[in-house]
Amino acid sequence: MLVYMNLSQQIAQSGLVKSSLDRGGSIHPLIIPSELTNGTGLMNPSIYLDGDQLLVNIRHVNYTLYHSEQKRFQHRYGPLQYLHPENDRKLRTWNYFGVLNPDLALKQITAVDTTRLDVEPIWEFVGLEDARLFRWDNKMFLSGVRRDTTTNGQGRMELSELSVKTNIVREIKRTRIPAPGANASYCEKNWMPILDQPYHYVKWSNPTEVVRFDPATGITETVHLDETKFISGQPDFRGSSQVIPYGDLYLALIHEVDLFKSEHGEKDANYKHRFLVWDRSWNIVKFTDAFTFMNADIEFCCGAAFVGDDLLLSFGFQDNAAFILRMPKTVLREYLGV
Amino acid sequence: MFAQRLQQYINNHNDSMANFALAQEYEQMGQTGAAISFYLRAAERSTTDLEQYESLIRMALCFERQKTRDDTEKVILQKAITLMIDRPEAYFLLSRLHEFNREWHESYTMACVGLHAARFDLDPLKTDTQYPGQYGLIFQKGVASWWVGLCEESRQIMHDLKFGHRMNDLFRLAVDRNLGNIGWPNTRTDYKPELASRARAPFAGLDQLEHNHAQSYQDLFVLSATGGKRNGRYLEIGCAEPFDSNNTALLETKFGWTGVSMDINQQVVEQFMRERDNLVFCLDAMRVDYAKFLLTVGFSGDFDYLQVDCDPPSHSFAILQRIPFDTVRFATITFEHDYYVDPSIRDLSRKFLLGKGYVLAAGDIAYNHTHSYEDWWIHPDLVDPIIQQQLIDRSDQIKHARDYLFPTAK
Numbered sequence: 001m002l003v004y005m006n007l008s009q010q011i012a013q014s015g016l017v018k019s020s021l022d023r024g025g026s027i028h029p030l031i032i033p034s035e036l037t038n039g040t041g042l043m044n045p046s047i048y049l050d051g052d053q054l055l056v057n058i059r060h061v062n063y064t065l066y067h068s069e070q071k072r073f074q075h076r077y078g079p080l081q082y083l084h085p086e087n088d089r090k091l092r093t094w095n096y097f098g099v100l101n102p103d104l105a106l107k108q109i110t111a112v113d114t115t116r117l118d119v120e121p122i123w124e125f126v127g128l129e130d131a132r133l134f135r136w137d138n139k140m141f142l143s144g145v146r147r148d149t150t151t152n153g154q155g156r157m158e159l160s161e162l163s164v165k166t167n168i169v170r171e172i173k174r175t176r177i178p179a180p181g182a183n184a185s186y187c188e189k190n191w192m193p194i195l196d197q198p199y200h201y202v203k204w205s206n207p208t209e210v211v212r213f214d215p216a217t218g219i220t221e222t223v224h225l226d227e228t229k230f231i232s233g234q235p236d237f238r239g240s241s242q243v244i245p246y247g248d249l250y251l252a253l254i255h256e257v258d259l260f261k262s263e264h265g266e267k268d269a270n271y272k273h274r275f276l277v278w279d280r281s282w283n284i285v286k287f288t289d290a291f292t293f294m295n296a297d298i299e300f301c302c303g304a305a306f307v308g309d310d311l312l313l314s315f316g317f318q319d320n321a322a323f324i325l326r327m328p329k330t331v332l333r334e335y336l337g338v
Numbered sequence: 339m340f341a342q343r344l345q346q347y348i349n350n351h352n353d354s355m356a357n358f359a360l361a362q363e364y365e366q367m368g369q370t371g372a373a374i375s376f377y378l379r380a381a382e383r384s385t386t387d388l389e390q391y392e393s394l395i396r397m398a399l400c401f402e403r404q405k406t407r408d409d410t411e412k413v414i415l416q417k418a419i420t421l422m423i424d425r426p427e428a429y430f431l432l433s434r435l436h437e438f439n440r441e442w443h444e445s446y447t448m449a450c451v452g453l454h455a456a457r458f459d460l461d462p463l464k465t466d467t468q469y470p471g472q473y474g475l476i477f478q479k480g481v482a483s484w485w486v487g488l489c490e491e492s493r494q495i496m497h498d499l500k501f502g503h504r505m506n507d508l509f510r511l512a513v514d515r516n517l518g519n520i521g522w523p524n525t526r527t528d529y530k531p532e533l534a535s536r537a538r539a540p541f542a543g544l545d546q547l548e549h550n551h552a553q554s555y556q557d558l559f560v561l562s563a564t565g566g567k568r569n570g571r572y573l574e575i576g577c578a579e580p581f582d583s584n585n586t587a588l589l590e591t592k593f594g595w596t597g598v599s600m601d602i603n604q605q606v607v608e609q610f611m612r613e614r615d616n617l618v619f620c621l622d623a624m625r626v627d628y629a630k631f632l633l634t635v636g637f638s639g640d641f642d643y644l645q646v647d648c649d650p651p652s653h654s655f656a657i658l659q660r661i662p663f664d665t666v667r668f669a670t671i672t673f674e675h676d677y678y679v680d681p682s683i684r685d686l687s688r689k690f691l692l693g694k695g696y697v698l699a700a701g702d703i704a705y706n707h708t709h710s711y712e713d714w715w716i717h718p719d720l721v722d723p724i725i726q727q728q729l730i731d732r733s734d735q736i737k738h739a740r741d742y743l744f745p746t747a748k
Contacts, residue, residue, distance in 0.1 A: 041372075073378060320371035
């Protein structure tokens, strides 16, 4: 018996990638030569259309994520482990700045030189993690979370201003962004930069909280939060991609995570994603069902860009591989219904 | 190819082979992190132990390329072993990993367990796992045995590998280097006068002997069988050096034997000529017409001793079949079949010599308790019946030459 599934059902079952490919999309791996990376994880890329140039930031880590999704071949320390070198307990992140050809192949890749601003890390997660790439006020930025500046691993979003020259990409300014209010929280991450509103981020999405960082004063304030708009019965809508204009709306990809433990108390996780659409007053007008990209339990998206007739989404797979999905706008519209 | 594999994965993300194939593509590019993710998915989604096993092996190899993930690599290889305890690859890789980490006892243990538990007649895996074959595990045992203090065992293993196994260039070079570093095994069994009282078949002149020359008492066996004969005659095929481990030097120098020797090595033949009085020729023993040869060098009638000792043992057997046994008899024969290296020759040679009327006095002679390499024969018409009784040992055990000729209890 043939069973008809609509697009939403297909995406939920087969993943966003397959459903997009079945409708004219394409998938493009992002690979940095292993001579530069020792073969360990490439993950959570962030794509950005800068004028007519397609750019991407790729996160490279010194660890290999070992994730026994079906729990049949678990690691000695449980189903989900970050396998750092045994002679280096730190989980290190480096960022690579890439230029893409129109066919979405990497034309050029350059390690972001952070050495002028680096200080001795004092916690075990080192580097700027899950950075989103974008331009504000004609300056190129990476913005992600850094946790290596305090002995307890406090996480704060940072803005890293980049100087981009042909073969040199250098971090020239690093700004740590406080949380709004008393700045007392332990970890702030995955704030989504709003591309057409400099220094504004969507901090949370259920309910939506928009914050603005003032580089002049170093103060962050909440500029939109309507707690009456909380959508009950839904999980935390956490940040993922940049927030990009979508006609007279805003579009972003968000994630939710189910953190759980095995019977032995060992950590495990499952990530899902949704599209979220706001109007210009930050009212949510659409959120999709949760989906995966390529059916792995841990995937993460840090970038979205409209290019021509397509939406490009850049995502990581099990912290070990990086891809760009080209999704026709027609498919997106069908899926969103807006 | 990568694009195809990726597409196959996307279309069948729960198919173990699609995951495996994509993992291979990543691995070939050195993208070991990504490869590990897909190999692990392949292992978890496969329904066959063999596929799971190979996926785990490949994961371990990826971690090895990353370096400094040894703890994880060990656990993965252990999982592979538990899946298929009769396959050799995981034992080899785990023993090698322990070796790299100088964990010698663990390396030795894993090699020994692997050699005991694994089958070596199984079809190879689909992919190259760096496992070279059984000799790889033997090599691991040989390396580790040195460092756990079993030095002579290590020398012996390296020696056996060198002469008994076809190895790839990497292992052949490593074996040669190891032998150069740790030395060769002691394969000599020297005679000492205090052994005389224990002789299985005492012979005239034994009590005046202070030492012998043969590797494993072959010269003393011949003298035992012939009652310490003076002025006997021999044909020595594969004589090698004139004195060191030579089977006829004692016969010539102390008992007045004459005979003819041959070897294919020009250098040792020239040395033999300089240091010994009896005849020696540089010949390819595989091509000699022995009937004509013996006539040419002036020998006819029965001999007291025939030695056949050429490498490899298949050559020795081919030479044995060229001997004109219908016209020439030998009171004693020592035939080197190198059973520990090549088990195929011993039984063929036995069948052949039994067919020629010879009696096996002592089979599976060794210079230790493990390496059967020769059979010693007598002709019942040419050896005194009482001596025959003394010398014939019908047991099929490996016989250390000293235990055979000089038993501790008669």
